Amino acid sequence: MSVSPEQSLRPSSRRRVSWPDSWVKDQALRHVVFKMRRNSLSETPPPELFETIIEDLDLESSSIDFTSLLSDELLLLVLSKLPESQHIPDSAVCKRWSRLSGRLVHSIKLLDWEFLESGRLLYRFPNLTDIDLVRSCLKSIHNSGIVVTNKFVSIYLDSCLLEGGFMQKHDLLDSGVIDRGVRILAQGCPNLRRLVIIGASAQGLSCVAEECLTLQELELHCCPDSSLSGIFGCQNLQILKLIGFVDGFYDSVISDIGLTIVAQGCKRLVKLELVGCEGSYDGIKAIGQCCQMLEELTLCDHRMDGGWLAALSYCMNLKTLKLKSCKNIDLSPGPHEHLGSCPALEELHLQRCQMRDKQGMRALFLVCEAVRELIFKDCFGLENNVFGIASICRRVRFLSLEGCSLLTMEGLDAVVLSWKELQRLKVVSCNNIKDSEITPAMASLFSVLKALKWQPDSRSLLASGLEGTGLGMKGGRSFKGV
Incomplete structure (x- = not known):
C-alpha cells in the first residue's frame, strides 16, 4: 500500500511512550511514594500530597498500575478521602481495591440472606457497625413489579389478592434460619453498634447480647414477648425500638411482660420507641422505675390499656414524649390527683393523633404540665376547646x-396570650x-x-x-x- 507525501508528513495522533518518558514518570512516582511513606511515619500526610500524584503523573497515558507501588495503608488513606458514595464503585476497579474499599463501609442494608450465610458479607465488609437485615429476611417476589411500602418495611407482592394482610407468616424466613445468620453476624462483627432485625428468637438475640458488647441501638420487628428475653444481656443498649403490631404487616404481641423484661435487662436505655405495643400502667411503670436514664419515649399507634398515663410520673428524667398515629390518648386516665407529672419534661410532640377525647387530653397535659416545647402536627380533632386545655x-x-x-384565631389567642x-x-x-x-x-x-x-x-x-x-x-x- 503506497503512502502519499502528505500522509507521511502528517503528525501522528497517538504517540508511543518512549523509554525516557517512562523513566521520568517512574522516578516521579517513586519520589511521591517516598514522601508519603516518610510523612505516614510521623503524621497524617497533608491533602496537598495527594494532589501531587495527579500533577506528576498522567495515569491515563499508560496501562501500568502505579497504585501497586503504594502500601495498603497508604492506598486505604487515599480512598478514605473520597466521598462515601464512591466506595462501592471504587471496589469494582480490581480485587485489591475491592478488599480495601470494603474496609471503609460501616453501614449496610442487606438484601440477600445467602450473602450473609455464605460468609461473603463479613469477608467483603469486615468493619461493619450498622446492619439492617429486615429486607433479607423476607421471602418476597422481586420480579412481581408490585411494591407495598410502609414506613417500617417495603415488600414485593404477588399479583393475586391477599387475605388478612400484605404479609403472612410464611413470607418470613424460619426463625431457626434467622438465628443461624444472626449468630454468624454477631461472631463476625463484635464491634456492632446498631442492628435492625425481624423475626429473631430469644436464642438469636442472646448471641448478639453475648458477642456484641458495644451494641448501642437495636430495632426489633415482629418479635413477641418470648423473644425479648434474648436482649436481657444487652447491658450497654441505649436506643431500643420495638415494632409489634402493624396493620396488614405484623401481628406480634408486645405486652407488659415484654416491657418488664426490657426494663430489667436494659437499664441504660436513653431512648425507647414502642410501635403497636400493648401494655398498661404496670409495663410503663417498670420502664420508669428501672430505666432511670430514659430521656425520650415514643409511642406510635399504641394499644395501651386505660390508666397508662399515670405511670409516666415514674420516668423522672424523661425530657421528650412523642405520640404518633395514636387513635386515642388514654380512655380511662383515672382521677387527676393520681396522675402525677414528669418534672423534667421539656418537649411534647403530637403527630397524626386523634384528639377528640377531652378527658384523655386533659390528663396528658396535666402529666406534661412542666413542658417547655409543645408541637402539634396533622392532629385530628384539635379544635378550640381541646386546644384550650393546653393552657x-x-x-x-x-x-x-x-x-x-x-383551630381558629380565637382559640389560638386565648391560649397563647396566657x-x-x-x-x-x-x-x-x-x-x-x-x-x-x-x-x-x-x-x-x-x-x-x-x-x-x-x-x-x-x-x-x-x-x-x-x-x-x-x-x-x-x-x-x-x-x-x-
Whole structure:
C-alpha cells in the first residue's frame, strides 16, 4: 500500500511512550511514594500530597498500575478521602481495591440472606457497625413489579389478592434460619453498634447480647414477648425500638411482660420507641422505675390499656414524649390527683393523633404540665376547646402548629396570650386561622417574640406586610425559621 507525501508528513495522533518518558514518570512516582511513606511515619500526610500524584503523573497515558507501588495503608488513606458514595464503585476497579474499599463501609442494608450465610458479607465488609437485615429476611417476589411500602418495611407482592394482610407468616424466613445468620453476624462483627432485625428468637438475640458488647441501638420487628428475653444481656443498649403490631404487616404481641423484661435487662436505655405495643400502667411503670436514664419515649399507634398515663410520673428524667398515629390518648386516665407529672419534661410532640377525647387530653397535659416545647402536627380533632386545655402548661416557650385545620384565631389567642414565657411561635397550614382576625394583643406579642413563622394558609400576607415595620424583631432577629 503506497503512502502519499502528505500522509507521511502528517503528525501522528497517538504517540508511543518512549523509554525516557517512562523513566521520568517512574522516578516521579517513586519520589511521591517516598514522601508519603516518610510523612505516614510521623503524621497524617497533608491533602496537598495527594494532589501531587495527579500533577506528576498522567495515569491515563499508560496501562501500568502505579497504585501497586503504594502500601495498603497508604492506598486505604487515599480512598478514605473520597466521598462515601464512591466506595462501592471504587471496589469494582480490581480485587485489591475491592478488599480495601470494603474496609471503609460501616453501614449496610442487606438484601440477600445467602450473602450473609455464605460468609461473603463479613469477608467483603469486615468493619461493619450498622446492619439492617429486615429486607433479607423476607421471602418476597422481586420480579412481581408490585411494591407495598410502609414506613417500617417495603415488600414485593404477588399479583393475586391477599387475605388478612400484605404479609403472612410464611413470607418470613424460619426463625431457626434467622438465628443461624444472626449468630454468624454477631461472631463476625463484635464491634456492632446498631442492628435492625425481624423475626429473631430469644436464642438469636442472646448471641448478639453475648458477642456484641458495644451494641448501642437495636430495632426489633415482629418479635413477641418470648423473644425479648434474648436482649436481657444487652447491658450497654441505649436506643431500643420495638415494632409489634402493624396493620396488614405484623401481628406480634408486645405486652407488659415484654416491657418488664426490657426494663430489667436494659437499664441504660436513653431512648425507647414502642410501635403497636400493648401494655398498661404496670409495663410503663417498670420502664420508669428501672430505666432511670430514659430521656425520650415514643409511642406510635399504641394499644395501651386505660390508666397508662399515670405511670409516666415514674420516668423522672424523661425530657421528650412523642405520640404518633395514636387513635386515642388514654380512655380511662383515672382521677387527676393520681396522675402525677414528669418534672423534667421539656418537649411534647403530637403527630397524626386523634384528639377528640377531652378527658384523655386533659390528663396528658396535666402529666406534661412542666413542658417547655409543645408541637402539634396533622392532629385530628384539635379544635378550640381541646386546644384550650393546653393552657394548663404555663411554662411553654415554643409552640408549633402544623396542619391543624380546625383551630381558629380565637382559640389560638386565648391560649397563647396566657403563656407569659412564650418566645417562639410557628403556625403553618392552619387554614382557619386568618390574618384579618389578629387582635392588637396578638400583634403586640408578635413584636417581642424571638422567632416567628406565620404561614397559616397560602394567602397569608402578614410576613410580607410586617417587613420593615419592626414587628417580630428582638435581639436583631426577624422572622427567624422555627
